[in-house]
Amino acid sequence: MNPMWIDTLFFYFFALLVLGGGVATITCKSAVHSAISLIVSMVGVAGLFLLQHAEFLFAVQIVLYIGGVMVLFLFVIMLVNLDESMQMRQFNRQWLLAVAAVIAAGVQAVWLLSKPADLPAAVPQVPGGPGNVQRVADVLFSQYLLPFEIASVLLLAAVIGSVVMAKKRL
């Protein structure tokens, strides 16, 4: 049995999760269902990362997006009045435009994929070499030391921002 065949199968499985979850996110009437569909979609993305041997991104996707960002989403959903939004008609008057955009993006993707020689080759996975997390860490803490440190400044600005915006009294 050719093992690559199973990889392809998994790819389509995760891709289906991503797309199906995405479609459900925008079509579900209930905001909570939408949020859960989004989680499904994000799990699919995590799976795709794994298939690409991007284990670190996989972990980040689970910890940050599924664990963190979704919590925020659910809090926001609790902030808005759900009963009212359930009764409101969903505005989808832009669907023609959306279909056109989807078709354009699809054509673009097919066109780009039809000439793969133009893209630089992916860095080959060295069998038995250091794992993905280690390779990320190696460059992150040496070459990319500055972006790493200023990321903390970005977080601080965001911390102050969230307090200024959401706190009743400063």
Added chain:
Amino acid sequence: MPTSVAEEYFPVVLQVLVAMAIAGGMIAASALLGHRVRNPVKDQPYECGIQPEGSPRERFSVKFYLVAMIFILLDIETVFLYPWAVVYRELRLFAFFEMLVFVVLILSGFFYIWKKGALAWSMEEKPREKQ
């Protein structure tokens, strides 16, 4: 040497499959074997707990949002600690000071939100000391 991702992650795949089989099996088994009793007491969210108050769709204070927001920011910091731990041995003191700067900055942010009372979980905001 594994030649495909699926082979490399075979144990994980197996575990996921077993977990799904157990969960599915339990649902199926309880659907087949169990017998259903429907009455108002059974339909309560907690059959023998505290009675829920008000509508579950009641709006939450924006304070909860603030806590969620801060949680994410600290979550991001944690994510950076994973790869750091992996290479700490190699980079030694240099990595230590790198992370020290990062953590000190983040912790000063934590100090700020704490002192600001953004984490106070009571319904009343803590009154500020008289000036």
Added chain:
Amino acid sequence: MPANFVPPSGVEYIRVLPEIILAAVATLIMVLEPLTPAPRKRALGYLALAGFAGALAGAAAAGWRTGPAFSGMLEVDGFATFFRLLVILAGLLVTLVSFPYLRREEAESGEYYALLLYSVAGQTIMVSAADLIVLFIGLEISSIASYVLAGYMRREKLANEAAAKYFLLGSFATAFLLYGIALIYGATGTTRLNGIAQVLSDPRMAPAGILTGTAVALMLVGFAFKISAAPFQVWAPDVYQGAPSPVAAFLAAGPKAAAFAVLLRVFMTAFAPLTGRWLAIMWSLSLLTMIVGNFAALLQTNIKRLLAYSSIAHAGYVLVAVTAHSEEGVQAAMFYLTVYVFMNIGAFAVVAYFSRKGERYVEIEDLAGLGVRQPVLAALFAVILLSLIGVPPTAGFLGKFYIFQAAVKADLLWLTVLGLLNSAVAAYYYLRLIVIMYMKEPGDSLLELPGMAVSTRAALWTSAAAVVVLGLFPALIR
């Protein structure tokens, strides 16, 4: 650890001195904020002022030791030092304007100053970035702090609208930029600006045109939003109107100058091999921006909105210099941006002072009779307005002169002609302000106008003096 990695040397830390000072002072203010009782919050403002002054010295010190820093993530050269000094100076002047404003609005807090410092730190990082990742993080620091500053007056409806609009559209633009960066990384395999230029100029390695073209277009959209170039300018009037006046001054000065610096650096170095592709887009962008800014400004009755549209129009002039695509064009853009930062902060300083508590007086008609009641203030404002028009001998005139000179040398005759026509249109709405100030009878509301605080006065005098001095001695910064 990669074998070729060398831990940064001492001189590399000096090259990031302004960033270290800004971030450290901002963090210090943040930590002290909850420990400071309300009446003493102003001390945090003085600390911020000291931080900016220290950062100015730091930027100058870094400017003496040019070179790359942190594995080539930053490139501290003359260009970077110039813009570092400019954005830090903008932060300093805005802090001066903010003191009396925040006291008047009873909204003094450490958060305001901390955010201001963080934002400027982000801008200094942006302007010295030699790598798209650093550039992006710097831009985000600057932007996130700016979003919050725009909505700082949380009780005001307009401020809320401004912050929400700025944040939503701004994140959208950031997403465009990030997508462009991702594509260019996918196509060239590097995020280094000179690395990208190397790959793009090598015919054997050059990736598909459609891929790089899309990437350039997406990044241009992101930058065009930040510099409020038409058709990505719709946010600017609402945000400038809703934001507190000192913040509006800041938004039109610091982030804008930094975004222009980044635009110049990215398009003149990394995308230089693709010049033929983006020059026509830049051409139409600059023309459209000038036209939209100037003609929409004609219709405004609110001073803040008028200044917002004027800032859009000025972005159009600077884009002419970018379109010239020459060493001279870059010089002209640098000179113009410097002059613009002073003119803009001066004008908004007047608005911040004049509007009174709650910003009640921001209509053009409210200026009536200011020339009689406050002759010195009105004269300074008039100097700044004349410079905005581009009347000699102010620096505004020289700025426009250098830009159009560069454009003519680059054979952009049509753009030059249309640009000059545009500045003639602009004269109308700036002159209208002067006419109302001097020719109209003063209203009763002017009687309750309190004296101008010393710090606003300092900022206004500095701006007006800079406009005049640079007009007479342009060699000072050229």
